Amino acid sequence: MIKIKTREEIELMRESALIVSKTLGMLAKEVKPGVSTLYLDKLAEDFIREQGAIPGFLGLYDFPNTLCMSPNAQVVHGIPNEKPLEDGDIISIDCGALKNGFYGDHAYTFEVGNVAEETKKLLQITKESLYAGIREFKTGNRVGDVGYAIQNYCEKHGYGIVRELVGHGLGSVMHEDPEMPNYGRRGRGKKFIEGMVVAIEPMVNLGTHQINQLNDGWTILTKDGKPSAHFEHDVAIVNGKPELLSTFKYIYDALGIESNEEDEFRQ
Ligand code: MG
Ligand code: MG
Numbered sequence: 001m002i003k004i005k006t007r008e009e010i011e012l013m014r015e016s017a018l019i020v021s022k023t024l025g026m027l028a029k030e031v032k033p034g035v036s037t038l039y040l041d042k043l044a045e046d047f048i049r050e051q052g053a054i055p056g057f058l059g060l061y062d063f064p065n066t067l068c069m070s071p072n073a074q075v076v077h078g079i080p081n082e083k084p085l086e087d088g089d090i091i092s093i094d095c096g097a098l099k100n101g102f103y104g105d106h107a108y109t110f111e112v113g114n115v116a117e118e119t120k121k122l123l124q125i126t127k128e129s130l131y132a133g134i135r136e137f138k139t140g141n142r143v144g145d146v147g148y149a150i151q152n153y154c155e156k157h158g159y160g161i162v163r164e165l166v167g168h169g170l171g172s173v174m175h176e177d178p179e180m181p182n183y184g185r186r187g188r189g190k191k192f193i194e195g196m197v198v199a200i201e202p203m204v205n206l207g208t209h210q211i212n213q214l215n216d217g218w219t220i221l222t223k224d225g226k227p228s229a230h231f232e233h234d235v236a237i238v239n240g241k242p243e244l245l246s247t248f249k250y251i252y253d254a255l256g257i258e259s260n261e262e263d264e265f266r267q
Contacts, residue, residue: 002169002177004195009102010236010245013171013197016104017234017245019051019097024108025250031110033087037069040093041080048097056096056103060174063218068094068107075162075203075211075220075228076107087113090123092230096174103174105199106246107232118206119227122159126204126229127261129153133182133200134233134265139240141192147184150202154182160209162228165220167201170234194237197245201232235265243267 005013023044030040045066048055055066063077070078070092071085078092085091094107109123133150151161167180178190182202205211207226214221222228234245244265252259 002190002196003171004193005171005197005236006195010195010197010238012100013102013104013234013236014245016053016097016099016102017106018104018247019048019053019099020095020104020106021247022051022250023047023095023097024093024106024248025254027093028110028251028254031085031091031112033113034084036082036084037067037071037078037080037091038082041065041067041069044095051097051099053097053099056098056105056174060096066095068092070094070219070228070230072227073222073225075205075222076165076230077218077220079216079218085112088115089113090115090119090227090229092228094230094232101172103170103172104234104246105170105174105232106234107201107230108248108251109229109231122204122206122227123229125154125157125159126202127231129202129204130200130231130233131261133202134235134242134244137192137198137200137235137237137242139192139194139237142187143178143180143189144184145186146200147181148186151183154202154204160205160207162203162205162209162211164211165203167199167232170197170199192237194240197234197236199232199234201230203228203230238267241267
């Protein structure tokens with residue numbers, strides 16, 4: 001069942017989303033060669049608690065940490081560890097926070113030092129596909145319109161869209177209805193209505209879309225060992241249009257990146 005949010009609830013959800021945004025912004029300055037993902041996880045946990053929130057993933061389905069840290073060929077759900085990041089790595093950091101009874105949930109894939117051009121392009125296209133998907137999240141459209149937009153955008157570049165993991169409705173529960181696949185057919189699936197809030201999160205592989213799971217029961221990685229990218233935003237339908245609740249602004253501020261990519265999703 002899809003749970004529609006009031007304007008007041010959407011503002012509370014924005015607060016939770018922005019705590020995650022600020023956490024990712026804080027981490028942006030810390031992601032560098034030699035730093036372990038477990039160290040970053042600890043920083044994030046302390047930071048989230050300082051904002052009066054609770055880490056949203058810690059203990060959820062028994063996940064052991066605050067962040068899902070998925071380097072290189074890992075797609076999502078990687079578990080932080082002591083292994084230092086290396087020059088040329090990419091690392092998807094997915095973070096959740098719970099405050100006022102509502103979850104924020106978003107993710108960014110960072111470059112560690114000097115990253116190969118073809119990998120940089122994968123990150124760029126995956127992020128652009130996220131916005132292509134968000135553009136379709138509006139009154140009257142359907143779940144398949146978002147999935148189609150993301151899939152079409154990425155497959156033009158020969159990338160593989162992960163099928164087994166999907167975006168989702170978001171609210172007082174981390175994973176609400178509807179499921180939001182990153183592939184689909186126009187005009188198919190549940191219809192979008194005012195007050196829906198979802199997390200849209202393309203997971204896109206440089207090579208095959210096929211994946212494996214490590215026997216830790218969590219880590220998803222590409223079957224061919226090639227890199228995978230993951231970007232995620234929280235979005236509400238307000239006045240019939242997509243309204244971003246999360247932002248990459250804090251990351252861009254930390255990294256000195258100029259961007260107006262989110263402007264069209266602010267009312
Ligand atoms: Mg997430
Ligand atoms: Mg999510």
